[in-house]
Amino acid sequence: MKKIIGIIALVLGLSSCNGIFSGLYDVVSPDAMPFGFKEINEADHSGTIFIDARDYEKWTYINLEDKIVDTANMLHNDEEPQKWHFAIHRYDVKTNGGEARQTDFLTFDELRASGDYENGVFTADTLSKVIVDMSGMMNGVLLYHDSEVNKVLSRWLDVDTSVMPPIYTMSGKVYILRMDDEMLAALLFTDYMNESSVKGYITIRYIYPL
Amino acid sequence: MNILRFHTIFLFIIMLISIESGFAQDHNSEADSLEIYVPEEVKMLETVVITATRTPKLLKDVPVVTRVIEARDIKNVDVANVQDLLQAELPGIEFTYSMNQQVSLNMQGFDGNSVLFLVDGERMAGETLDNVDYSRLGLDDVERIEIVKGAASSLYGSNAVGGVINIISSQIDKPWLLKLNARYGTHNDQHYGGTIGFQKGRFKNTLNVQYVACDAIKLPNDGDYGTIYAHESLNARERLTYSYKGLKLTGRAGYFFRERESQQTSHDRYHDFSGGLKGDYVFSDKDDIMMSYAFDQYDKSNYSLTSHKDVRSYSNVQNSLRALYNHSFAKKTTLTIGGDFMHDYLMTYQFVNNGSHEQNTSDAFTQFDWAVTEKFNVLAALRYDYYSLSDLSHLSPKLSLMYKFKRLSLRASYADGFRAPTLKEMFMSFDMANIFMIYGNPDLKPESSHNFNVAAEYTRNSYNLTVMSFYNMVANSITTVWNTALNGMVYENMSPLTISGVDCSASANWDCGFKARLSYVYTNVDYHENELHLSSTRPHTATVRLEYGKRWPNYGFNLALTGRILSSVTCDEYTSLTELTDTQRVTYPGYTLWKLTLLQHVWRCFDISATVDNIFNYVPDYYYSNSPATTGTAFYVGLSVAID
Numbered sequence: 001m002k003k004i005i006g007i008i009a010l011v012l013g014l015s016s017c018n019g020i021f022s023g024l025y026d027v028v029s030p031d032a033m034p035f036g037f038k039e040i041n042e043a044d045h046s047g048t049i050f051i052d053a054r055d056y057e058k059w060t061y062i063n064l065e066d067k068i069v070d071t072a073n074m075l076h077n078d079e080e081p082q083k084w085h086f087a088i089h090r091y092d093v094k095t096n097g098g099e100a101r102q103t104d105f106l107t108f109d110e111l112r113a114s115g116d117y118e119n120g121v122f123t124a125d126t127l128s129k130v131i132v133d134m135s136g137m138m139n140g141v142l143l144y145h146d147s148e149v150n151k152v153l154s155r156w157l158d159v160d161t162s163v164m165p166p167i168y169t170m171s172g173k174v175y176i177l178r179m180d181d182e183m184l185a186a187l188l189f190t191d192y193m194n195e196s197s198v199k200g201y202i203t204i205r206y207i208y209p210l
Numbered sequence: 211m212n213i214l215r216f217h218t219i220f221l222f223i224i225m226l227i228s229i230e231s232g233f234a235q236d237h238n239s240e241a242d243s244l245e246i247y248v249p250e251e252v253k254m255l256e257t258v259v260i261t262a263t264r265t266p267k268l269l270k271d272v273p274v275v276t277r278v279i280e281a282r283d284i285k286n287v288d289v290a291n292v293q294d295l296l297q298a299e300l301p302g303i304e305f306t307y308s309m310n311q312q313v314s315l316n317m318q319g320f321d322g323n324s325v326l327f328l329v330d331g332e333r334m335a336g337e338t339l340d341n342v343d344y345s346r347l348g349l350d351d352v353e354r355i356e357i358v359k360g361a362a363s364s365l366y367g368s369n370a371v372g373g374v375i376n377i378i379s380s381q382i383d384k385p386w387l388l389k390l391n392a393r394y395g396t397h398n399d400q401h402y403g404g405t406i407g408f409q410k411g412r413f414k415n416t417l418n419v420q421y422v423a424c425d426a427i428k429l430p431n432d433g434d435y436g437t438i439y440a441h442e443s444l445n446a447r448e449r450l451t452y453s454y455k456g457l458k459l460t461g462r463a464g465y466f467f468r469e470r471e472s473q474q475t476s477h478d479r480y481h482d483f484s485g486g487l488k489g490d491y492v493f494s495d496k497d498d499i500m501m502s503y504a505f506d507q508y509d510k511s512n513y514s515l516t517s518h519k520d521v522r523s524y525s526n527v528q529n530s531l532r533a534l535y536n537h538s539f540a541k542k543t544t545l546t547i548g549g550d551f552m553h554d555y556l557m558t559y560q561f562v563n564n565g566s567h568e569q570n571t572s573d574a575f576t577q578f579d580w581a582v583t584e585k586f587n588v589l590a591a592l593r594y595d596y597y598s599l600s601d602l603s604h605l606s607p608k609l610s611l612m613y614k615f616k617r618l619s620l621r622a623s624y625a626d627g628f629r630a631p632t633l634k635e636m637f638m639s640f641d642m643a644n645i646f647m648i649y650g651n652p653d654l655k656p657e658s659s660h661n662f663n664v665a666a667e668y669t670r671n672s673y674n675l676t677v678m679s680f681y682n683m684v685a686n687s688i689t690t691v692w693n694t695a696l697n698g699m700v701y702e703n704m705s706p707l708t709i710s711g712v713d714c715s716a717s718a719n720w721d722c723g724f725k726a727r728l729s730y731v732y733t734n735v736d737y738h739e740n741e742l743h744l745s746s747t748r749p750h751t752a753t754v755r756l757e758y759g760k761r762w763p764n765y766g767f768n769l770a771l772t773g774r775i776l777s778s779v780t781c782d783e784y785t786s787l788t789e790l791t792d793t794q795r796v797t798y799p800g801y802t803l804w805k806l807t808l809l810q811h812v813w814r815c816f817d818i819s820a821t822v823d824n825i826f827n828y829v830p831d832y833y834y835s836n837s838p839a840t841t842g843t844a845f846y847v848g849l850s851v852a853i854d
Binding site: 017018019020021022024025026027033054056098135136137138139141160163164165167168169170190191192193195196197199204 | 507
């Protein structure tokens with residue numbers, strides 16, 4: 001029986017057996033969108049950061065001055081980098097002793113036109129808990145880890161888990177990050193997925209120094 | 211003017227003659243008037259159907275109860291899609307939402323993967339959460355839809371467990387035709403369609419294009435979902451036929467595209483490419499043969515609004531070869547022999563490294579449709595299916611009996627149904643948002659069922675009454691079960707269950723222009739498991755259609771009131787997916803939805819429709835996945851033009 005089927009399969013012409021018109025789609029290779037800093041414009045101090053924040057155990061630390069991205073595993077007690085300005089864990093954001101505020105601006109152009117950088121309430125990080133292990137969720141067990149989190153910066157993405165699948169809504173707002181050395185940065189989170197629409201990949205546009 | 215409209219006018223004229231004749235003559239002369247007046251119920255029984263036997267056969271002679279929805283019905287009830295149509299016409303059918311607003315079917319206790327959808331007899335590639343993409347099934351170019359409830363694997367193989375729904379495309383029989391239609395309604399619901407066709411010499415050609423779009427709908431109350439995604443779709447189908455003597459060659463090609471605005475920065479896209487070549491050859495008045503090749507490719511992709519990349523995540527490609535031979539004996543007795551071969555390829559993000567699997571399936575079947583006497587018909591069928599990858603085979607027998615006694619037709623049948631494990635169910639390895647894995651199981655057994663139907667159909671003049679009881683013994687249903695060792699879900703075969711019930715339908719068509727149809731289905735799903743009621747199938751459902759219409763040479767109208775009545779359902783649901791110990795009792799509320807449609811025919815070529823849907827303004831207090839996705843009363847207007 002198998003031989004007969006094999007012969008028929010050959011007769012069918014295997015060229016179309018795996019589909020046609022594959023050229024309609026984009027092929028995204030893992031190297032197509034490298035992680036880290038890119039699209040850097042030295043003239044207006046802007047650029048884009050693309051990070052992989054899928055791992056629940058890791059914080060991804062961003063050093064805006066030296067344009068360095070580094071990670072540290074919470075459960076392995078990895079040490080934080082010596083110098084960093086803000087960090088991302090999944091969709092949580094924290095600062096390195098800084099403060100943040102959410103503006104009403106949707107673009108950097110609007111922000112620059114206003115010149116309104118510091119006119120507002122800045123909020124510092126607070127001690128919170130972040131999820132480090134989702135695998136026990138079906139048994140009602142989630143593992144958390146104590147960590148500082150900036151509640152204002154973390155508003156960039158609202159994840160409504162009251163429905164399945166969760167609804168992800170980005171604020172689309174520009175955030176001002178004020179470092180502990182009083183330097184300012186503008187942050188605009190533009191995506192939480194990669195080109196293949198896999199969640200946990202975050203794209204951030206920035207201006208530093210502002 | 212298409213053939214259906216011609217028939218309608220012709221029938222109407224005949225009805226008028228009949229009415230006039232009836233008034234002119236003694237009212238006792240019923241037999242005389244019957245000679246020229248053909249009530250719709252009787253006419254419907256003269257409809258040629260094909261699904262139940264895979265050979266053309268008069269509906270009244272089919273030994274398996276077959277429900278037919280004609281193009282006229284589709285127009286009169288003014289529906290936007292096949293889901294709305296089936297729900298409006300057939301009780302026991304419920305389209306709900308499953309995860310991520312994917313559409314899911316329940317037909318009298320059977321899920322979407324146990325009901326086989328065919329388009330002109332061909333399977334559809336692709337599935338999402340065990341359901342085909344129903345939005346591919348446009349209604350613009352449909353001649354009729356045949357619904358056969360109950361198992362039919364002896365003819366159609368896998369998936370034909372709970373029934374077969376076959377959408378038959380219309381055939382052009384005029385030198386040329388042009389049909390255009392537009393429909394607009396609440397929530398910016400838009401539907402535009404066009405059909406152009408010609409017939410010249412031995413050639414016939416039909417091209418149909420449909421476009422559908424709707425805005426996102428924000429639901430007014432809490433629920434399992436808060437906003438229905440905006441969507442649009444495009445469906446184009448081309449069909450060319452060449453006929454010469456006993457030979458008929460049909461080539462077809464189709465393209466489908468749908469986009470859902472499911473994420474803020476990413477949209478879901480669905481593409482389908484289909485094509486085929488079919489040859490029918492009648493080489494004697496007793497023998498005919500059909501051979502066909504069909505190609506269907508269903509893709510899913512994610513379109514990123516930020517990077518503008520459209521990345522494919524799923525592709526199901528089916529190449530099928532079919533052959534069917536019929537030999538007719540005397541007295542409406544037919545022997546059918548056939549076989550199919552299909553190459554099934556599946557690439558999906560749910561496989562390891564976005565990989566692929568493929569397999570070949572083949573089958574052979576035979577059916578003997580024996581008219582023992584004018585009144586007594588026996589149909590016996592047997593089919594053997596083989597699946598190469600799992601080395602799985604299945605034998606599906608069927609036996610149907612029909613006995614006609616005056617106006618009463620009695621039918622009884624036994625049929626085997628089965629559903630082979632899909633490539634997805636065998637090889638899935640999917641990380642569900644870092645929460646758990648879902649694993650396939652290559653050792654799955656096929657789902658199988660023993661289906662018993664007994665039906666009585668009584669037809670007299672304008673009245674038809676059909677009562678059917680059904681009993682299904684289902685074994686090895688495939689579902690996902692928590693596996694503690696793997697800390698994930700694994701596809702497994704379930705314990706046996708039975709699905710039984712009664713399906714009743716009564717219709718009448720009075721001379722004065724009134725028509726009525728009332729259908730009711732009772733369904734009971736019994737899992738035999740700790741006396742738990744695990745099914746969310748609604749036990750009682752009914753549909754109602756009341757129509758009144760008149761027609762003159764340049765004007766006609768049809769007013770249709772349709773209603774769906776669905777009972778509440780109380781079921782036990784496990785409180786945890788990982789430990790099947792504790793349950794909670796959940797009640798999903800019943801509801802009714804009513805729709806009023808006025809269809810006006812002007813100058814023979816214009817149809818103007820106005821519809822008020824959900825006229826009693828039903829709004830769910832909470833939107834469960836099986837609640838109707840309505841925000842209350844909705845309004846639609848439509849215009850269609852048919853020129854030939």
